[in-house]
Amino acid sequence: MLPISDFAVLEFLAPMLAESGPDLGRAAGRLHPLVVHFPIALGLVAIAAEWWRGLSRREGLSPMTLPLLWIAAASAVISTGSGLVNAAYERGDGDDATLQLHRWFGIGTTVGFVALAWWCQALAAQATVASAKAAAALGTFRWAALVGGIAMSVTGHLGGDLVHGKGYLTDYLLPAAKPVEAPEEASSGASTVELSATDRYFLDKVRPIFEAHCFECHGARKQKGGLRMDSKTWLFNGAEEKWSVLPGKSGESLMVHRVELDRADPDAMPPEGDGLTADEKAILRKWIDDGAAYPDGTAAGGGVPGAAGLSTVPALTAGTLALAGPAPAAVAPAVKAKAEAAAKALIARGVLVQPLAIDSPLYDVNASRADPAIGDADAALLGDLAPLIANLNLSKSALTDAGLAKLAGMANLERLRLDGTAIGDAGLRALASLPRLESINLIQTKVTPAAAEWLASQPALKRVYVWQTALDTPEVLASLNVNGRQAIGADLPLAQPKGPPMPEDPKPAEQPAPADQPAAAPGKPADKPA
Numbered sequence: 001m002l003p004i005s006d007f008a009v010l011e012f013l014a015p016m017l018a019e020s021g022p023d024l025g026r027a028a029g030r031l032h033p034l035v036v037h038f039p040i041a042l043g044l045v046a047i048a049a050e051w052w053r054g055l056s057r058r059e060g061l062s063p064m065t066l067p068l069l070w071i072a073a074a075s076a077v078i079s080t081g082s083g084l085v086n087a088a089y090e091r092g093d094g095d096d097a098t099l100q101l102h103r104w105f106g107i108g109t110t111v112g113f114v115a116l117a118w119w120c121q122a123l124a125a126q127a128t129v130a131s132a133k134a135a136a137a138l139g140t141f142r143w144a145a146l147v148g149g150i151a152m153s154v155t156g157h158l159g160g161d162l163v164h165g166k167g168y169l170t171d172y173l174l175p176a177a178k179p180v181e182a183p184e185e186a187s188s189g190a191s192t193v194e195l196s197a198t199d200r201y202f203l204d205k206v207r208p209i210f211e212a213h214c215f216e217c218h219g220a221r222k223q224k225g226g227l228r229m230d231s232k233t234w235l236f237n238g239a240e241e242k243w244s245v246l247p248g249k250s251g252e253s254l255m256v257h258r259v260e261l262d263r264a265d266p267d268a269m270p271p272e273g274d275g276l277t278a279d280e281k282a283i284l285r286k287w288i289d290d291g292a293a294y295p296d297g298t299a300a301g302g303g304v305p306g307a308a309g310l311s312t313v314p315a316l317t318a319g320t321l322a323l324a325g326p327a328p329a330a331v332a333p334a335v336k337a338k339a340e341a342a343a344k345a346l347i348a349r350g351v352l353v354q355p356l357a358i359d360s361p362l363y364d365v366n367a368s369r370a371d372p373a374i375g376d377a378d379a380a381l382l383g384d385l386a387p388l389i390a391n392l393n394l395s396k397s398a399l400t401d402a403g404l405a406k407l408a409g410m411a412n413l414e415r416l417r418l419d420g421t422a423i424g425d426a427g428l429r430a431l432a433s434l435p436r437l438e439s440i441n442l443i444q445t446k447v448t449p450a451a452a453e454w455l456a457s458q459p460a461l462k463r464v465y466v467w468q469t470a471l472d473t474p475e476v477l478a479s480l481n482v483n484g485r486q487a488i489g490a491d492l493p494l495a496q497p498k499g500p501p502m503p504e505d506p507k508p509a510e511q512p513a514p515a516d517q518p519a520a521a522p523g524k525p526a527d528k529p530a
């Protein structure tokens with residue numbers, strides 16, 4: 001596939017159109033988003049109508065097919081032409097693989113729909129001749145049209161990725177964890193990151209500008225113009241002459257040029273809003289002239305390695321940032337591979353396994369509804385997934401202490417449910433320390449007061465549910481309710497009304513029997529008067 005720099009037509013197209021008027025070429029290119037929906041909609045409707053006619057066993061072509069195909073083909077030609085012009089102006093480098101696929105799928109689909117329209121015209125002219133040959137030709141046409149519709153759908157999907165970011169649709173149809181790979185020797189313990197003065201300047205001054213004005217279009221979700229700015233690896237990717245930031249050369253950096261353009265210029269960045277202030281532009285210039293320091297691992301939403309959830313780090317003191325606990329963003333390839341295989345096997349077993357969030361390497365695992373119930377035979381799979389589990393629900397499972405022991409090492413676990421299981425003290429002790437555990441449910445388990453020592457040793461534990469266990473005594477609850485920890489035991493009392501009770505309705509008074517009529521016997525109604 002030829003890159004756009006070798007695509008002769010496009011090399012000269014932008015300058016030629018620029019000479020015809022200040023904005024004429026760019027305006028023609030920007031017709032692409034307007035026109036592109038016509039061939040997609042009309043083409044797919046024509047194909048659907050034709051297949052419906054075939055499945056209904058009705059002879060001949062659908063009367064809708066020919067006119068819709070011609071309109072779709074004509075609008076596809078216009079759409080492809082405007083798309084090529086738009087790419088020449090706004091994506092001149094053309095190195096983006098998604099753009100290349102979108103372009104060539106679009107050209108191929110356009111040629112295909114023009115051919116389908118001619119073919120349909122020929123079939124329509126022969127519609128009066130009913131023969132086995134004509135029926136076979138019509139069947140072949142329908143299959144070819146279906147292939148064309150699939151190609152058009154793929155083209156539209158690739159276009160959506162270009163506009164909204166890769167995975168705009170597939171991230172929700174086919175969700176999957178996307179861990180960030182890290183070297184095998186990546187440590188999961190506490191560490192300290194040394195930050196230079198230029199690193200602190202980036203985190204304090206530059207990164208907030210990127211977050212406010214750049215990451216929406218040049219981050220993990222979107223990479224307009226093929227530019228991604230949310231990590232050092234992406235910002236300084238490829239040949240140096242194509243970088244938008246040239247360290248030490250702010251005057252030659254495309255980023256500075258774009259943010260300093262007049263706001264009326266269509267190339268000005270950011271494209272919407274008031275743009276950067278004079279102070280923000282000066283900050284970017286200083287950052288670039290000082291070498292464009294970009295601390296490794298400060299990808300958007302990931303923060304500094306080991307500091308999960310930090311997007312900016314304003315609280316930097318003495319040039320260092322202490323990082324405690326595991327680093328969930330650092331996942332060794334071997335751990336990642338075992339976890340992915342275990343997740344697939346558990347899903348097949350009836351366990352709900354899903355990513356904790358988009359782009360998160362951690363999992364939410366719910367085994368409470370597996371049928372038959374999860375037991376010790378499944379513990380090995382859970383053990384392979386254990387390092388990346390954030391939430392684990394083993395409620396009503398058949399897991400025993402021996403099986404739970406295979407899950408030791410859940411350094412990222414935050415919530416654990418063991419209610420309704422046979423888990424006891426030995427199983428909890430086998431889990432050792434869970435540095436992030438905040439909540440554990442032990443209702444109707446086999447734990448004894450001896451488990452209180454293990455519970456008290458968990459550094460992040462905030463809530464413990466111990467109702468219907470041997471831990472549900474005033475003494476044990478009091479020992480657990482310390483340091484901000486809450487132990488929840490017996491049923492919570494129901495709220496009682498504070499106001500006075502509502503008055504009861506008065507009962508109707510009994511009517512005395514008439515004097516000339518004897519009283520009725522007990523259990524027998526009185527005789528009615530004559």
